[in-house]
Amino acid sequence: MSIEIENIHKQFGDFTALQDVTLSIPSGELVALLGPSGSGKTTLLRIIAGLETPDRGRIIFNGEDTTDRHVRERKVGFVFQHYALFKHMTVFDNVAFGLNVRPSGTRPSKSAITEKVMELLRLVQLEGMAKRYPSQLSGGQRQRIALARALAVEPQVLLLDEPFGALDAQVRAELRRWLRKLHDEIHVTSVFVTHDQEEALEVADRIVVMNRGGIEQAGTPDQVYEHPANPFVLNFLGNVNLFHGRMFQGEAQMGGIRVDAPGYAGADNAPAVAYVRSHDIEIDRSQVDATALKAEIRHIQKLGPSVRVTLNLEGNGGFIEAELTRDIFQTLGLQQGEQVFVRPRQVRVFVEDYQI
Amino acid sequence: MPAPTTTYTRKTPGGRRITEPALVRWGLTAIALAFLALFLALPLAAVFSQAFEKGFAVYLAAIREPDTLSSVKLTLITAAVAVPLNLVFGVMASWAIAKFSFPGKNLLITLIDLPFSVSPVISGLIYVLIFGRQGWLGPFLEAHDIRIVFAVPGIILATIFVTFPFIARELIPLMESQGKDEEEAALVLGASGLQTFFRVTFPNIKWGIIYGVILCNARAMGEFGAVSVVSGHIRGSTNTVPLHVEILYNEYNYTAAFAVASLLAFLALVTLMIKTIAEWKVREQLE
């Protein structure tokens, strides 16, 4: 089922949580709402669910306006950040809850409920846990039960609030892949909230980057990563180095770096910032071309498969970070204190406060 | 005045490295225990000792006396009316206060706590001022031959007043600490309001309710000052158990007074026991 979000506005006292947000989510996709805390992503999710009422705007499910429909009747599955499992019920009763509370006319028979619950427990790979209580489960297991409970009512939309936020790194990575696989199996339109860019890039079909109650960019993971719409998106997705400079005749000039920025042709002398991701910085022993800048290696940090090198640029004295693979690092045989040349492979230029 | 709120995060002592020298620890423990023995344990023991001073037969006779039995009956009736009414109020008020945000919430909580800050004597007096012969409704009630103060309804009203905050003030912090995640989850899964309350909220506050009810009941059965003001002090008809104890004591019938008092002391001990269990359960539930 598709979801249309139209001009949603939400205010909490003086705080604007969402500012006229418009977004369309195609049927069957797995969408990540990505942003820092306070960006309004959870509020948007809760408004889609009907747990929060917007001040203005409409929520449309499959062409049907559901803005005023009560959460009970929306048929959404919601997975809460801290699971919100019913502590006093067994795993089985938690998953069966949504079916058990149906009015007697539409409630499935006892055996049908049992069958459905066991099927869902198989789906989340926790068949053996039916009689346990939530307190006897690990964090990852609780999360999967919360998901099974949400799926029991056969929701048209699955909404997940920071689904992996409370888990440790390894379980998180595992569950992430598992969620992706699950979604490929059941294909229910799903929206999840996260502040972890890696999680969004790995799991989602589409990423919606949010900031200060608005949408900065929406697109596939490749689109937002390769073609960030603005400095915020660029900054939020990955480590970046900043080079400050000015625009001259459609060219951004910062120190030795000159980059064509035809989009900003009319902005002569405007302050410009060039952004270079740390893994887009190449390190050479010799000056390959004119764009290469002289720098001194100040610090080397090995991070598993990659190596982070902190360099001090000659001249303006700024620090930049480069991320190399271990292979390249070893081939070059870099040492602390050495003089090298750095070359940005890919530079993105944004002119401050310039409207294209 | 507000009684201290119960907290649900108790850690067991021990396992600390940094502490006082053993001598200091033992000394302080001894002083604290001596103080408690003198002020709490000794009077408690005295109640039962005095009650059984003249033997079990005398004790039993004092309790079986018709006036005593009728005072027990009145006390039971009073609690049976006051406690359920305050329970319904407590659950309603805590739902509205703990699960919703609205302006003036703190003022409302302070107003609910008000009966704790009022002297029991004043709690009785206000009902005399309304329903008494010279009170607001006095002439009307007299014309229709309805007696409220110096009769059973007055006793019940005064008891409701003094026990008013008990259940609400227990449930409000408990429900606030539980948040509304589980209720929201139930609603998303299609539960109705009542289903959400009885299947999700109620099991979570069950022990909190028991805690509040048991304390409310102890006060309802034991209230003296407020009830003393509105009671007609008529033996066998408007005397609750605590008032009956007073009468027996003032008649120098000490053994009978303590025999009846021992019933109330026993009630207090049962109350403390259930309260301790409930506290333990509530804490367990919050973990």
Next chain:
Amino acid sequence: MKFIKHNNVLPGFGPTMGYTLLYLSLIVLIPLSALVFKTAGLSWHDFISTVTEPRVLASYRITFGAALAAAGINAVFGVLVAWVLVRYPFPGRRLVDALVDLPFALPTAVAGITLATVYSANGWIGKHLEPHGIKVAFTPLGIIIAMTFIGLPFVVRTVQPVIEELDAEIEEAAACLGANRWQTFRRVLFPLLTPSVLTGFALAFARGVGEYGSIIFIAGNMPMVSEITPLIIITKLEQYDYQGATAVATVMLVASFLMLLVINLLQRWSRRYAG
């Protein structure tokens, strides 16, 4: 109440809030306002002369003085009891912990006759005090004893959770910086406990001022010497002096509202380091 519903999907706010306000008004607010209206019917001159009769003034002195003394005793021993209960495990600790609430659970009349008996000249404690010339029953000292009894749990239960919540790291930090235990307690822990001790003190004081049942049996109730203010109200009522009873009750009510205000301010102050 539409602006509230907007933020919350949980049902039932209207009915529960409506019932809460109705019940609160019927049981508490309207009856209490009767007292205010009745007092407003008195002339200022009558009111002042009633509440400043020598016998009434003496009762204020006795009531507030004894409550102050009892709250002071409780502040010292209550903190000690709370500290011992939290920090020093000993056999039967849970039982003792439960017993601390006895004054909440034991009906005041029972406490009253028991304390009067125990402290009378031939009672368990009284007979040991009498030879030393210490009279407790039927003197202001008895009033202090009764108020100490009923006020004890207030201090213990206010201070105890604060001691439990004290972060062990704070004391470890103090120790690492070279402080001995006494210095740590005096300079680090005590300042953290002070607000709760003051709150407990104020609660015990307020409870003592209003208390009636546990005091009248042990006090002796001699006018000018050991007569408490609540008893004055009762006496006036029994003489059908409704106006007089109301006037004195109003003074007490104002006093307890002031204490309520102080307690609320103390509790706000005690949270000033929170968060």
